[in-house]
Amino acid sequence: MPNRNSLAPKRSRLTAALLVALIPIAGTVAAQEVETTQQSKPRATELDKVVVTGSLIPRTEIETFTPVMTISAEDIRSRGFTSVADVLQQSAISTGGVQGNQTSASFTQGAETIGMFGLDSGYTKYLIDGRPMANFPALYNGSDTFNNISNIPVDLVERIEILPGGQSSLYGSDAIAGVVNIILKKQMDGAVFDIRGGWYSDGGGSSTRASLATGFSAMEGRLNGLVGIQYEERDPIWGYQRDLTKQFNTNGTTPPLASRDYLVYSPFTSYKFLDPANCGNVTGQFGGTEGLQTRPGFGDENYCGSFYTPGYRTLKNGKEATQVMGHVTFDINDNVQLYGDVLYSNEEVSYHVGAGYTWWGTSVEWGYYYDPNLDDFLNLQRAFAPEEMGPGGFANTMGIDKSEAIQTAIGVKGVFGQSQWDYDFGVMYTQYDLTENDFVRWADPMNDYFQQHVLGPQQGLDPYYGAYPVFQPDYAAFYTPMTPEDFRSITGYAKKKSKTKDAMVRAQITNGSLFALPGGDAGLAIAAEWGKQKWDYTPDPGYLDGSIWGTTAVAGGGDRDRYALTTELRMPVLEMLTVTASGRYDAFKVDGGTIDKPTYSLGIEFRPLDSLMFRGKYGTAFRAPTLSDQFQGISGFYTSTVDYYQCSLAGFSPEDPAAIDNCPNALSNRQIFGTQSGNTDLQPINADVWNAGVVWAPLDNLSFTADYYSWDIDDEVRQQSIDKLMFQEYRCRTGVDDINSPTCVAALSQVTRNALSGLVDEVYTPKVNVAKRTMEAATVGFNYAVAAGAFGDLNFSGNYTKILEHMRTLYEGDPENDYLDDPYYSTDPKQRANLSGTWSKGKWSSTLYANWMGETPNYAASLSERGYAATNGGKLGSFTTYNASVSYQPLAGLQLSFLVNNLLDEMPPTDDSYPGTSGAPYNSDNYNVYGRSMYLEMRYAFGAGK
Secondary structure, eight states: OOOTTOOOOBOOHHHHHHHHHTTTOOSOOOSSSOOOOOOSSSSOSBOOOBOOTTOSSOBSOSOOSSOOEEEEHHHHHHTTOOSHHHHHHTSTTOOBOOOOTTSTTOTTTTOOOOBGGGOOGGGEEEEETTEEOOOOSSOBTTTBOOOOOSSSOGGGEEEEEEEESOOHHHHOTTTTSEEEEEEEOOOOSSEEEEEEEEEETTSOOOEEEEEEEEEEEETTTTEEEEEEEEEEEEOOEEGGGSTTTSSSOSSSSSOOOOOOSEEEEETTTEEOOOOTTTTTTSTTHHHHTOEEEEOTTSTTOEEEEOSOGGGSSEEEOEEEEEEEEEEEEEEEETTEEEEEEEEEEEEEEEEOOOGGGSEEESHHHHSOEEETTTTEEEEEEEEOOGGGGOTTGGGGGOEEEEEEEEEEEEEEEEEOTTSSEEEEEEEEEEEEEEEEEEEEEBHHHHHHHHIIIIIOSOOOBOTTTSOSBBOOOOHHHHTSOOOHHHHHHHEEEEEEEEEEEEEEEEEEEEETTSSEETTEEOEEEEEEEEEEEEEEEEEOHHHHHSOBTTOOOOOEEEEEEEEEEEEEEEEEEETTEEEEEEEEEEEEEETTEEEEEEEEEEEEEEEEETTEEEEEEEEEEEEOOOHHHHHBOSEEEEEEEOOHHHHHHTTOOTTOHHHHHTSOHHHHTEEEEEEEOOOTTOOOEEEEEEEEEEEEEEETTEEEEEEEEEEEEEEEEEOOOHHHHHHHHHHHHTTSSOTTSHHHHHHHHHEEEOTTTOOEEEEEOOOEEEEEEEEEEEEEEEEEEEEOGGGOEEEEEEEEEEEEEEEEESSTTSOOEETTTOTTTOOOOSEEEEEEEEEEETTEEEEEEEEEEOOEEOTGGGSSTTGGGSTTOOEEOOEEEEEEEEEEEEETTEEEEEEEESTTOOOOOOOTTSOTTOSSOSOTTTOOOOOOEEEEEEEEETTTTO
């Protein structure tokens, strides 16, 4: 179909310099599947109008008032990135720590995300070819809706475009931190086959990935398309495969302490060691590392444990995934084109939550029991060892998450007659199905087993309170391993099924030449959307009725209609000045009512010289209450927490991490029940956003960008950290903070204590619009290409981000908390940067990529509001990893590559402020212990050179 919008303008130096950065890109430069043709000459002098991410109106300039960071397919390959998640997590704007594979027992173990500028993961809008991605059905931290970026076929990606800053006036809800547009391949001559195999030098994580994509054309060029498939398989990485995680910390502030795998303890007299065999019956467990251990100052001091139980969890999930994509267009005539897109993903991830979460104890069922022979109230706790699980050990009890996701779009686009008006009418549908197969312990069979083999029959209630059961246990039987058959009789698998759906009808009309202005033609775009969203999370009933031991789950579901109207007007007021205004109205019909939000933005581009542009934008952004925010049912979960208040009464100051390490286990590892729920009365999160910057291209092959961003965010939905809530409750009860302050009133109402013991039993964390924050950030980038003649060609690029301010108020009336310089509230880095250098000559090319992270707080600094002034508080130095690749083309169309990620096998910076009780003495939100990985890759383009 002819491109009616081709204006053939002269290319400015800015455009030339930015095209240098896009040399590897061929095909589309669009947010919503708009095609363009580039000249075959290396230095084209003309550009067609295209749609760039961040605008709906076709234009000739690639650079606009909205900064766009682009990572091309060639960048992804040469820099060694293994997935879309890897690309984004190593980008300079990813300054926020997020949960991932390393976070054992998280609610979204199989999913990946980023924290753009340190804002919440749900504040980033993700698009595939300009269309919103399906939400992940499970909830981040058991509470928040977000997008999973682990299931996108990286081999089929054309490029990734990142728009920092608020973008709601065009893209609606969630686009507060920015927008990520993942653009898949649309055109290809012939077929391309790619296969990659990889391994880690420290073991585990071996992987294979293969992809095949082919383009086609028929019916005299009227029918065109592309189909592709990617398959990936990866082994897990276990904690015992890394020195830092295979055992309890050997370089901490306290000596390493073995896990309490067989423990009898009392809230009054602490440890009681009652094994006549002195752990002799269990020494073969955990690979022969189990034995008699001692913790001085804890009652009888002795127990049975191992220093190596932390290694029995996965640090990186096992994975098997297949993705299929297709794109097709059919030209009915020169003015009308039909199009269709589909992306399907089938993914299975396997993981283990670890030995620390695979145990049994009397506390869940009975609280305490009374032993008349000892005249004491006691609890038993014991871990399950791999030897009790049969051959294969913990590999027999892996959790397995299976998911299917599909995104489809069909539509028609074209031109109204001979007018200047284009149209695009389409229907989009996404669906994401998730089944979590969790390894569980069945409450009744397990309690019955231990009552039959250890506790014996109940002999009434205790003589002191008349509330606790009386048992006379066989303690020798307690310190005895189970057979694999007995273990299998009390354990099994339970499912949690969840689903999200999003259907949308969208219509857009565009006129790129609405009327003439001194600087050129004005453009107008108007788009209308209607859709329906649905979320459902249905766990096995056992999670909710207590028949699954020690574990609960989120439950809930609901649906809503949504409407949106968007308009954008671009006005080249003068040759050097362009003003763009956009506005959007979003409405969500929920539970008989309507939640709506208008947003707008005003952008300016000022070009006093061909080589210089100043840009800026001011506007508003928002995030609508998510379906989980609104419809999550009252659900609970079991967890453990430090009872800071009771520790303080016992003489262990919460302000001193070393003192808390010595707080009795009954207080420092208190098992509690947490509850949370949704709220249909929640209102949107609101933000005022603006950015200002400059783009300078002193040479055709050199460009610089610098931009400043600001956010003022109100009405955030808040769900507190239990640990921080417990610490706040301690401060309120002890008078450190005013007990009548809003924070203290809220904290005391959310913590329920046992009337007899005074220990915390339950914590409630509701969702309400209470928090607000302000943020400022700056980014800098450059691109430089050098033609070195006989020495080849060089291309350099880099990006740098610095968070300048991050202040947050949790409750109205409270003082602001400094999330930038107070490590108690945030351990995110302030600065991130990357630098890439590529050399190419003839059949050879090589890339070195550096990923740099600035200083971060150490563990001790994050434990209390004393921050860096706390005992052992301090900062960890900056951290840099390098990826390197070498590629060779022995034949036309054939490329062989060797890639090394984390070239120097760097491990997280040493943090000696962790105690000896830590099994992972590093901040897994910021660092990983995967180490060096290596990949061999072959890429072949069929028919190349013919």
